Each structure stands twice: as C-alpha cells, then as structure tokens.
Amino acid sequence: MTAVDRETLLGWRDPVEGIFEIQRKEGDAVVLLNLVDDLEYHTYSNVGRTAFRGVSKGCFLHTCLVPVHSAGGAWLVSGAMSSYPKSSAAEIAQAALHLATSQPELVFRNPEKLEQGWQRMREDRAAFVEFCGGDELVLPPAEAEDLLNGYYRHRQEAAVAGQPDRTRGRRLPGLDLPFFELPRELAEPDTIGIIYDEVDGLNFYADYGMLRDLFAAPALAGHRQHQDLLRAYLREESIAPLPIRRLAAAHPETADAVFRKLLRKPGFTWSEHGEALLCRRKPWYYANKPRPGVSVIGDRLSALAVGR
Known part of the structure; x- marks a missing residue:
C-alpha cells in the first residue's frame, strides 16, 4: 500500500455527515454547501457525474463524504445519498437544525464556527x-x-x-x-x-x-x-x-x-x-478535546429556517 493510499484510508475513518445544498456543478463534480458546518465541499462520486443527474442548484442532498487525499480539497460521496427538491427547504432546514443542535461536533469541524461557539x-x-x-x-x-x-x-x-x-x-x-x-x-x-x-x-x-x-x-x-x-x-x-x-x-x-x-x-x-x-x-x-457547550448556526441555514 502506498503512502497516498494509506492516507486516504485513514481519512475515511472521519467522514463528514451533513445536509448539503447544491451550489453549482463543475464538470464531474458538484460543489456542496454543508448546512451544518457551513463549509463548501468539492464533491465527486465513484460512478461519475451520473450520480448527480436530476439534481440542480438549490436542491439538497443528505449523505456522508470522505476526503480524496490524492486530490487536495476533493471529497467523495460515501454510502447512500438522498436528494430533495428546492421546495423541501423548510423541512430540510429543520432537519439540519436538529443535526446541528443534537451533534454540535459536526458544526465544529469548521474552525470559524468553533471560535464563534x-x-x-x-x-x-x-x-x-x-x-x-x-x-x-x-x-x-x-x-x-x-x-x-x-x-x-x-x-x-x-x-x-x-x-x-x-x-x-x-x-x-x-x-x-x-x-x-x-x-x-x-x-x-x-x-x-x-x-x-x-x-x-x-x-x-x-x-x-x-x-x-x-x-x-x-x-x-x-x-x-x-x-x-x-x-x-x-x-x-x-x-x-x-x-x-x-x-x-x-x-x-x-x-x-x-x-x-x-x-x-x-x-x-x-x-x-x-x-x-x-x-x-x-x-x-x-x-477528547473540549468543545463549546452551545451550537452555532450558519448564515445560510439561518436564512432557510426563516423561509429566505
């Protein structure tokens, strides 16, 4: 096993769970905004662009991502992926709020949110x-x-x-x-x-x-x-x-x-x-490293929660 392969496998032990809003498509990838940690993820699928057929900007995905260390900043869909239309924004916002408040460690992957917390x-x-x-x-x-x-x-x-x-x-x-x-x-x-x-x-x-x-x-x-x-x-x-x-x-x-x-x-x-x-x-x-005892909600999730 090469050093790159070993690094990739180790990265897969720490997947990113989230509810994502599609920002745009870029070739075989989609750029996703994680409503929980407020970070963008340049995301691929191991089946190629067909995995993202039928979804467009403003739609939502619920899935897990793992890093692709051989391509800096790239992420790969891991496991099941559920998609939701723009019209489900209110329900999606409530689900993301529940995830952020019940599992604040997901929010604090974002160093900025950690400091805000x-x-x-x-x-x-x-x-x-x-x-x-x-x-x-x-x-x-x-x-x-x-x-x-x-x-x-x-x-x-x-x-x-x-x-x-x-x-x-x-x-x-x-x-x-x-x-x-x-x-x-x-x-x-x-x-x-x-x-x-x-x-x-x-x-x-x-x-x-x-x-x-x-x-x-x-x-x-x-x-x-x-x-x-x-x-x-x-x-x-x-x-x-x-x-x-x-x-x-x-x-x-x-x-x-x-x-x-x-x-x-x-x-x-x-x-x-x-x-x-x-x-x-x-x-x-x-x-475990100490974490704030309060959760922090990103701007986009806050806007979705009030219907904007």
Missing part, C-alpha cells in the same frame, strides 16, 4: 452569572427550574429588544412558556447543582448539595450514603471531573481527608494525586 458561550456564561449571581448554584429542583426559565426568558427578551426592526409587528409567542424542564433523574433529588464553567459549559448534578456537605464536613465520609454518592460521581461517565474539581478547590483543607477515607489510602493528597485519580476514572474526558 466559544465566544457565544463566554457571552452566555457572563449573562448567566449576572442574572443568577454566580456560576455555581445549589438549589431544590423546582427552584432551579424556575430560575433557569427566568434566565432563558430574560435572554430571549434581551434578544428581541436588541433587534426591534426584525420583530416589529410580529407576534412573538412563547415568552411566557417554560423553556426548560428538568429530566426525572434531576427533578427527584433534594438538590441539584448548576455549574456554568468556562470550558465545560452548563451542567447539572443530582444531589450536589449532599456532596458539598461531605467536603465541608469530612466526618460524613464515614456515612454510607455520602460514600456511595462520591463513588457514583467518580464512576459515572455522564459526570465530568468538573464538580469534583470544584469541591476539592473550594475545600482544600478537607479534600484530602474525604478521599483518604473513601479510597482507604492514608497517604492520598489531592494536590499530588487528585488529577491522576480523575484521569484513571474518567479517561473518556481526557481523550
């Missing part, structure tokens, strides 16, 4: 801190839900006020409707923690108040309920290192005692062993 998250976090009084809260679930709905309502009202020309004369339903509802696993505990971190974004943690009590009073480490909770925080893949880091940083004088009791390691110190513990328990977190 970080910037928007910084702005949203600053607004959250100003509205809520801090970036870490511990509340009963009902109060947390009310606070978050108040925050999202505040953000929407601010967005509407900032664009009076675009909203004048339009009916704007939903300002008084709930924006956020906690899932059952967060609605049932006595407390939940809400942390809006600069890197990890906005996250919610069940029974965070009990965990905070443990770090504030390490004698509680002898209680089975508190031990089981900390073990769950260390074990669960749905929980990043963030809450444990936060509590250890907030209680440096007691964190060592908590972990010594839990791990039965009298020589454990958080400053020396804490990060290694998290790396062992949560390798998935350290294996």
Whole structure:
C-alpha cells in the first residue's frame, strides 16, 4: 500500500455527515454547501457525474463524504445519498437544525464556527452569572427550574429588544412558556447543582448539595450514603471531573481527608494525586478535546429556517 493510499484510508475513518445544498456543478463534480458546518465541499462520486443527474442548484442532498487525499480539497460521496427538491427547504432546514443542535461536533469541524461557539458561550456564561449571581448554584429542583426559565426568558427578551426592526409587528409567542424542564433523574433529588464553567459549559448534578456537605464536613465520609454518592460521581461517565474539581478547590483543607477515607489510602493528597485519580476514572474526558457547550448556526441555514 502506498503512502497516498494509506492516507486516504485513514481519512475515511472521519467522514463528514451533513445536509448539503447544491451550489453549482463543475464538470464531474458538484460543489456542496454543508448546512451544518457551513463549509463548501468539492464533491465527486465513484460512478461519475451520473450520480448527480436530476439534481440542480438549490436542491439538497443528505449523505456522508470522505476526503480524496490524492486530490487536495476533493471529497467523495460515501454510502447512500438522498436528494430533495428546492421546495423541501423548510423541512430540510429543520432537519439540519436538529443535526446541528443534537451533534454540535459536526458544526465544529469548521474552525470559524468553533471560535464563534466559544465566544457565544463566554457571552452566555457572563449573562448567566449576572442574572443568577454566580456560576455555581445549589438549589431544590423546582427552584432551579424556575430560575433557569427566568434566565432563558430574560435572554430571549434581551434578544428581541436588541433587534426591534426584525420583530416589529410580529407576534412573538412563547415568552411566557417554560423553556426548560428538568429530566426525572434531576427533578427527584433534594438538590441539584448548576455549574456554568468556562470550558465545560452548563451542567447539572443530582444531589450536589449532599456532596458539598461531605467536603465541608469530612466526618460524613464515614456515612454510607455520602460514600456511595462520591463513588457514583467518580464512576459515572455522564459526570465530568468538573464538580469534583470544584469541591476539592473550594475545600482544600478537607479534600484530602474525604478521599483518604473513601479510597482507604492514608497517604492520598489531592494536590499530588487528585488529577491522576480523575484521569484513571474518567479517561473518556481526557481523550477528547473540549468543545463549546452551545451550537452555532450558519448564515445560510439561518436564512432557510426563516423561509429566505
């Protein structure tokens, strides 16, 4: 196998999934705009131009692409390809929006969108801190839900006020409707923690108040309920290192005692062993680059979503 072939095969491990709008045809290729990541792809098919017969500028394709490394900037259709007419733009926009918001990693293939995502998250976090009084809260679930709905309502009202020309004369339903509802696993505990971190974004943690009590009073480490909770925080893949880091940083004088009791390691110190513990328990977190906790929508998808 040649070096070029090897590079091509390696590139195929990372296909680009998207919903594409046809920009134009160029010989055997079509130029596609990915509505999800807002990038253009010069695309070929291994069956030649016949694959694109029957589609024209403004039509849509849903498919996956893989890079052709022997031809810089060229992409190849991989697998099934579904085509849709221009008249389906509204439905296509909704499908692309769902893909972008449910799988934001697809959006952040675009470095520009990645930076926009970080910037928007910084702005949203600053607004959250100003509205809520801090970036870490511990509340009963009902109060947390009310606070978050108040925050999202505040953000929407601010967005509407900032664009009076675009909203004048339009009916704007939903300002008084709930924006956020906690899932059952967060609605049932006595407390939940809400942390809006600069890197990890906005996250919610069940029974965070009990965990905070443990770090504030390490004698509680002898209680089975508190031990089981900390073990769950260390074990669960749905929980990043963030809450444990936060509590250890907030209680440096007691964190060592908590972990010594839990791990039965009298020589454990958080400053020396804490990060290694998290790396062992949560390798998935350290294996991935951090991404913004908000999604970013491209200009063309935004226009299609409002019927332009």
